[in-house]
Amino acid sequence: MARTGRRPGNSGSREAILEAARAAFGERGFSDASVRDIAVRAGVDAALVHHFYGTKEQLFAAAMKLPVDLSVAMPALLEGGVVGLGERLVGFFLAAVEAGGDQNSLLALIRSVASHEQSAAMVREFVSKAVLGPLAASLEMPDPDLRATLVGSQLIGLAMVRYVVRVEPLASADSAAVVAAVAPTIQRYLTGELG
Amino acid sequence: MARTGRRPGNSGSREAILEAARAAFGERGFSDASVRDIAVRAGVDAALVHHFYGTKEQLFAAAMKLPVDLSVAMPALLEGGVVGLGERLVGFFLAAVEAGGDQNSLLALIRSVASHEQSAAMVREFVSKAVLGPLAASLEMPDPDLRATLVGSQLIGLAMVRYVVRVEPLASADSAAVVAAVAPTIQRYLTGELG
Numbered sequence: 001m002a003r004t005g006r007r008p009g010n011s012g013s014r015e016a017i018l019e020a021a022r023a024a025f026g027e028r029g030f031s032d033a034s035v036r037d038i039a040v041r042a043g044v045d046a047a048l049v050h051h052f053y054g055t056k057e058q059l060f061a062a063a064m065k066l067p068v069d070l071s072v073a074m075p076a077l078l079e080g081g082v083v084g085l086g087e088r089l090v091g092f093f094l095a096a097v098e099a100g101g102d103q104n105s106l107l108a109l110i111r112s113v114a115s116h117e118q119s120a121a122m123v124r125e126f127v128s129k130a131v132l133g134p135l136a137a138s139l140e141m142p143d144p145d146l147r148a149t150l151v152g153s154q155l156i157g158l159a160m161v162r163y164v165v166r167v168e169p170l171a172s173a174d175s176a177a178v179v180a181a182v183a184p185t186i187q188r189y190l191t192g193e194l195g
Numbered sequence: 196m197a198r199t200g201r202r203p204g205n206s207g208s209r210e211a212i213l214e215a216a217r218a219a220f221g222e223r224g225f226s227d228a229s230v231r232d233i234a235v236r237a238g239v240d241a242a243l244v245h246h247f248y249g250t251k252e253q254l255f256a257a258a259m260k261l262p263v264d265l266s267v268a269m270p271a272l273l274e275g276g277v278v279g280l281g282e283r284l285v286g287f288f289l290a291a292v293e294a295g296g297d298q299n300s301l302l303a304l305i306r307s308v309a310s311h312e313q314s315a316a317m318v319r320e321f322v323s324k325a326v327l328g329p330l331a332a333s334l335e336m337p338d339p340d341l342r343a344t345l346v347g348s349q350l351i352g353l354a355m356v357r358y359v360v361r362v363e364p365l366a367s368a369d370s371a372a373v374v375a376a377v378a379p380t381i382q383r384y385l386t387g388e389l390g
Contacts, residue, residue, distance in 0.1 A: 113360055114309030120360045128362065149356055149365035150376055157352020161344055165308055165315045167323065170344035180390030181345055185380045195375030 016042040017049055021063035026118060030060060030125035057130045065105035068096045070130045078138045086187030090179045093155050097163055098175070107163055110156065127152065141191060150189040158182060211237040212244055216258035221313060225255060225320035252325045260300035263291045265325045273333045281382030285374045288350050292358055293370070302358055305351065322347065336386060345384040353377060 020041035024033035035056055039046040053059040057071055073096075077088050097106050112119040132152060136144035161167050162178070170178070215236035219228035230251055234241040248254040252266055268291075272283050292301050307314040327347060331339035356362050357373070365373070 111309045114306045124360050146364050149362050153352040153356040156355050157348040160351050161348040167344050169341050
């Protein structure tokens with residue numbers, strides 16, 4: 001606790017918070033890591049963490065260098081209603097993964113999830129809270145949570161084959177063609193018969 | 196070349212061949228690694244490699260401890276025709292991944308593919324040759340190769356979410372329910388409109 005309240009310069013505090021957040025999320029998972037704990041590790045007040053980075057979800061996104069703010073993007077996607085949501089989701093996902101090219105941190109996260117049990121737990125909790133939860137809550141259908149995870153399965157598989165393993169011709173296919181091919185899958189998982 | 200032709204006992208030769216195969220596939224990829232090269236590394240004749248393990252595809256499957264012989268399974272799946280192929284493919288895939296539980300080598304392969312560029316290349320070549328190629332060749336539709344890779348994207352994503360990251364409720368869902376939910380996706384990728 002000795003370092004609590006120490007205030008280095010703004011940019012030093014910001015970087016210290018992100019480092020502390022990565023350490024805390026990595027050790028304790030998304031759910032169990034607290035903003036208070038992260039603040040203590042960074043030697044700053046919790047209020048400063050919120051001031052710089054907003055909610056715990058937003059702090060996670062910043063620490064993992066995610067290219068989108070899901071607390072803004074998810075409501076924007078969902079407020080259009082379920083009609084056409086499959087297409088909007090696939091388009092949004094491709095744009096997010098393609099942002100930044102090879103340096104994209106979403107792909108780094110997908111790689112780490114596949115190989116590290118700890119990363120898997122951390123990302124599972126975050127994705128459940130920030131993506132799958134809001135998505136399921138927006139569906140007025142039976143089995144909303146199963147539907148949301150089926151959507152996730154197609155999107156993560158698309159990222160694996162297209163961007164990580166890069167299997168042709170899907171790796172080089174036009175984004176619009178990929179959206180057209182995959183959107184009906186997502187739409188059926190969201191609002192169709194699951195069999 | 197000094198070790199060529201040396202013949203340790205049968206079980207020693209078998210293990211030496213598998214070790215040599217893993218090394219060769221890892222270093223050179225599936226396409227460029229040759230049975231001849233693997234035989235030389237193992238200190239045996241190429242004929243013995245074929246005698247013990249059959250084709251290069253079968254040797255790869257044995258070296259990677261894959262739970263199925265795709266040179267038998269793929270023709271069996273495809274000979275039933277495209278009607279119901281989506282359901283048969285998903286059922287076969289779930290059974291293959293679930294065989295052996297946590298020790299399953301398919302999951303190990305999926306994990307390694309996500310994190311190692313070299314594994315990705317090796318598995319991409321093998322899967323293209325042993326799975327996607329025969330699947331695409333069986334489709335009398337436009338864009339057969341794109342269709343096969345879309346099928347692969349849903350199946351690998353299903354494995355990631357259900358078995359690797361284990362996101363609920365998909366992780367614990369009944370296999371029959373998963374087949375029912377995902378089969379129409381696979382069937383559309385195989386024989387439906389891609390948009």
